[in-house]
Amino acid sequence: MLKRSGCALLFTVILSGCSMTSLQKEQLARFGKATEVMGEFAEKELLQIRRGIIEMNTAMLILDAESKVAGIDLDSPTSAESAAKRLAAVKALRCYGSILNELATADRTASIKEKAQELVDSFDSALEQGLSKEQKEAATGIITSLGSMWVEKKKRDSVEAIVLSYQGSVETLADLLAVDFAPLGTGYVGAYTAVAGKLKNRAVGVLSSGQHSASADRECAVSAFVMATGATNRAAKLGAAAESAIASLKKANKELAEVMTQDTYAAQELKAYAKHIRDLISMAEVLADE
């Protein structure tokens, strides 16, 4: 009887030694939550930027009596196709954060399995070359193994496999996001800034020409000026906050591998990353009220 109890105790100790430490769980959850929030933020912002571009192009049409409607793309220089590609990329990032957070905090294996499948699907459509066999297996391994009694050990194995095999792909998604959020770049926010600048210039032209004395014309020009100025400021502030957050995501993504392979590794970049994400969301909330 005593021998059987001793074996059970030893078995439990071995198993607990194979599971994640509380520090690892805490740091994994921090990274996962921050990345999930980053993905949600980017998803919402990219759609908002596209809507903003359409509104500003419409305002430009109103200001220019000579412009022809035929052949005008109101969403230019964006397009539905490019928006869909970008949304797939940020959704993949959100799914990645979500599954890591779930593996660190949740006990329900059913929801983890569901998120694992979502992770594979979203990365597969977001990356041009799709996922490698190894990457798919890292995530689908969870689906087949979590049903066993070794849940905590399997969770740790799954996290290690996912973190190590998805590190490069997460870096690629972060680079794409950095291009899109650079206010003077060639991505979405860069395009938004250019359209805002063009609208503001056209509004200044109308307001300073002295030829549009009708109050309705001036009202349109003033509204366009206010819209364009707001968009320019918004892009500059949000772009700067996003730039810091994305740079921090890249550093934390590298550090996450250390967290998972060293039981007591205290990650500093992960803390900074979580703070940058909080700052970014606060900035977005303030700007939404302006």
Add this chain to the structure above:
Amino acid sequence: MANLGLQLRETIRDLEELRDRHSRPPAHLIKQIETLYDQIIELINAAIDTATAEYEAAAAAMEEAGAKAKNAIEDLAQTEETIQAVANGIEKIAQLLAAVSL
């Protein structure tokens, strides 16, 4: 290596400052700023090879226009000269974009 997109944005920023210094900005200057914004949008959409003579020429012309705009901000009498330099820059970017779309 010259970065045309960045140079273009810097020149626009200076031209906008010049525009805002005038109580009644020249219509031609406003038109040029609009054209430069259109060119930025076209550059965003186009895959540009930065290692071509057209690219270097466009970036150099835009750099010169930017320098003229900086001087004109201090001395508004130089606005006309700036407009000439910007016209040259616009032409060079148009040539670059035409070469890309061929």
